[in-house]
């Protein structure tokens with residue numbers, strides 16, 4: 001998979017053709033999921049669901065703008081430190097794999113009926129159902145409702161590089177020039193999907209170390225996992241060596257320290 005091309009191709013798809021996924025695509029996705037490496041020993045499970053199981057119709061309710069989806073991915077993680085971030089990272093790996101297969105997806109944090117999904121996935125006591133996503137063939141035409149609320153405007157808007165990334169301190173914006181080898185990985189991070197397109201991630205570059213922060217909002221935890229996926233997977237593609245590690249960094253009322261990347 002060419003990560004940078006795929007990241008640029010991905011967008012939220014809310015209207016599907018109504019066709020079920022082909023068996024070989026289901027097999028490719030489940031194989032990809034089976035090969036994912038856990039991050040920091042966190043336990044994440046990603047299940048593939050269908051509105052037809054054993055030839056019986058299954059109710060998997062979604063709200064509002066989602067239409068025509070016959071297959072879904074569900075993200076479940078075992079509650080532990082960094083598990084939600086790791087879940088966000090791994091689900092985005094699967095989303096990008098589906099994008100590479102030419103399939104549409106859409107992260108859903110709220111626009112679905114959790115009761116319907118929980119009936120199919122049997123959650124253990126220490127597990128959380130975090131997200132679902134339809135996965136299928138994008139319809140060529142958006143539905144009236146999708147056009148009415150102009151969901152695509154979110155896809156195209158991202159905050160400028162200099163509002164998200166900083167040099168040494170939060171007082172000095174980072175530019176693509178001063179980002180050096182990290183210009184491409186940070187540009188890919190900037191394209192990460194986030195709940196309501198809030199983009200609640202910030203990065204401070206301190207020479208060879210980059211510190212990742214998120215806002216205290218509850219949805220920002222999964223979002224930073226997605227952002228880390230775009231950043232780290234792009235670094236891997238560009239042979240930029242480094243690793244994620246937890247350092248002693250302070251947080252404030254507006255921004256919470258998450259993790260650092262150092263090489």
Ligand SMILES: Cc1cc2nc3c(=O)[nH]c(=O)nc-3n(C[C@H](O)[C@H](O)[C@H](O)COP(=O)(O)O)c2cc1C
Nearest residue numbers: 011012107108109110111154155193194195196197
């Ligand atoms: C954690 C998370 C939760 C989301 N929840 C919803 C949702 O409930 N309903 C929806 O229509 N879109 C949802 N989205 C999609 C975002 O609105 C979308 O990613 C963002 O507007 C950027 O657009 P793009 O994905 O086309 O780049 C969610 C995205 C993320 C990352």
